[in-house]
Amino acid sequence: MSFMEPFRIKMVEPLPNPTREERLKILHESGYNPFQIKDKYVIFDLWSDSGMASMSQHQWAAMVDTSEGCINPESFDTFVDSIKRLTGFPYILPVHQGRAAEHILFSVLARPGLTVFSNTMYITGRTNAELSGAIVVDVPCKQVVGGNFNGDLDCARLQEELREVDAGKAIVILTLTSNNQAGQPVSMANIKHVSEICKMHDTPLFMDGCRFAENAYFIKTRNKVYQGVPARDIALEMFSYFDGMYMSAKKDGLCNIGGFFATRLSDIYGKFKRRMIYIEGNSNHGGISSRDMEAVARGLREGTDDGYLKYRIESLSTFGDILKKAGVPLVEPVGSAIYINAAKCLPHIPTAQYPAWALHCALYVEGGIRCKHLHDVLKVDDTNERENPKQQHFIRLSLPRRMYTLSHLIHIGDVFKNILGERRSISGVLIKCPSEHYFAAIMEPVRKC
Incomplete structure (x- = not known):
């Protein structure tokens, strides 16, 4: 790996640790919408890098x-x-x-x-x-x-x-x-x-x-x-x-x-x-x-310190390398976040069954990971494009600054590897109760998880 955290850890916060069975139940109770899940049940929150930095x-x-x-x-x-x-x-x-x-x-x-x-x-x-x-x-x-x-x-x-x-x-x-x-x-x-x-x-x-x-x-x-x-x-x-x-x-x-x-x-x-x-x-x-x-x-x-920025940018790049080794198709070169082509991750799920949303649900169940869809994620059609997918088929992993360590990133890569190895078991999802904003939408799997 190409980077080392340029700091020592002075204070720690325990990671939440709901079991896989508990996470599946929590996802069901949240209407298969990871944004409705309370923070205390999320192990790795990669929804945003905004306001989540660890201060010095x-x-x-x-x-x-x-x-x-x-x-x-x-x-x-x-x-x-x-x-x-x-x-x-x-x-x-x-x-x-x-x-x-x-x-x-x-x-x-x-x-x-x-x-x-x-x-x-x-x-x-x-x-x-x-x-x-x-x-x-x-x-x-x-x-x-x-x-x-x-x-x-x-x-x-x-x-x-x-x-x-x-x-x-x-x-x-x-x-x-x-x-x-x-x-x-x-x-x-x-x-x-x-x-x-x-x-x-x-x-x-x-x-x-x-x-x-x-x-x-x-x-x-x-x-x-x-x-x-x-x-x-x-x-x-x-x-x-x-x-x-x-x-x-x-x-x-x-x-x-x-x-x-x-x-x-x-x-x-x-x-x-x-x-x-x-x-x-x-x-x-x-x-x-x-x-x-x-x-x-x-x-x-x-x-704006060069030493910190070197760590920040190299950690993002290394995270991308970890995910690529796990078989994850992502936008390269990696910028300020990781953008993943969910349509290529789950090619068996038609566009109209929201592969990005389905991947997000699978990430929560498998690893307690929350990430983000782009804002128009629920405005898709049934063309099932793969090679040149629309923005709606992508999820974004944002890396909060100075929060997660290299071992965390490696673990998240293993979660993706497990998901992609069993991708055919992942169901698409449909809208049960629509909403103007995806935060409030209620979804349901096409087949029982």
Whole structure:
């Protein structure tokens, strides 16, 4: 194996340990919907890497050492100074998490007639923009098998689209790394080119920077020009091409809560600041506690350290290698998460019987594993495609930061190997009680488990 955890474990939490029979009963009682299962019955929760990081002794110490305040807390100064040094943006505002910044930003900027272009927008950002009357248009690059930067935006198409939009009626969001492009990074060349196009059309450019540090490290390892450059310097160059950014600190900030909005545009900053008072709270705390601002400030420093990022990216890559050896078909190269082609894992299950959902249920029964489907997982047809499956046939394994060890990853690989070895015994599923959101859907197996 290629990586070693760069830390010692100071505190441990016992893993839940329901038996296989108990897990089968729990799944049945949950309507064959793993999202309805209580956390205490999940052994390995790979549903998200957001807000699940294990924080360091330095973060906990800073949280205990600070004093709470709601007007001018000292932690706000620490928070702002840390982000200014990291990003170069002069105007900083805290929020309780990334989607709060999305909500405020789009409530300020979005309106009927505005178009938001993106490589791909995360569902919360897309929904917040659309709720404010904007139209969201994704212009992702064409996916290249084995491509190093499949999170790129299609610049030629963006040029064409912006020529058709009236002045002042567009903004561009680059998501780094790109969730809906299998967690793949965006290249520095693409960031720079998008920035040039936006300046040419007088169009604001913002970053969804939840995983900016991982994106910077991917640039370091996949672009020879940057191999000797610290990730923090790469990130600073990335930020220089944007007018602003919003971020959930629950990812690369190594925190359980928190986020921020940062910009160099004073007018947008003023509008955001006025609006957030009615939504998030005072501009000096943004709806989070002083101790959480301290944790974010420290977490951003730790999360952009090259030693930590080497561990983080190599652990993801090693996890992918473990799964490949178990026979799991996944998107390569591995990005910020593991994307698995469930249709190829379970070729005997027709598309209309939801192979991704069936695989997820099998993972819970066999190993107590919870993961995630893409958001439109229940909107499938009966074409039963295999070689070029739609997004709905994929599941995603997110690896919470500093939480699981190499032995855990090897064990999860063994779970997959067992499942694939007995794949014919796995039943497809059907919708028993539909729901607008897959979290609440009730399913049932085609045949008894």
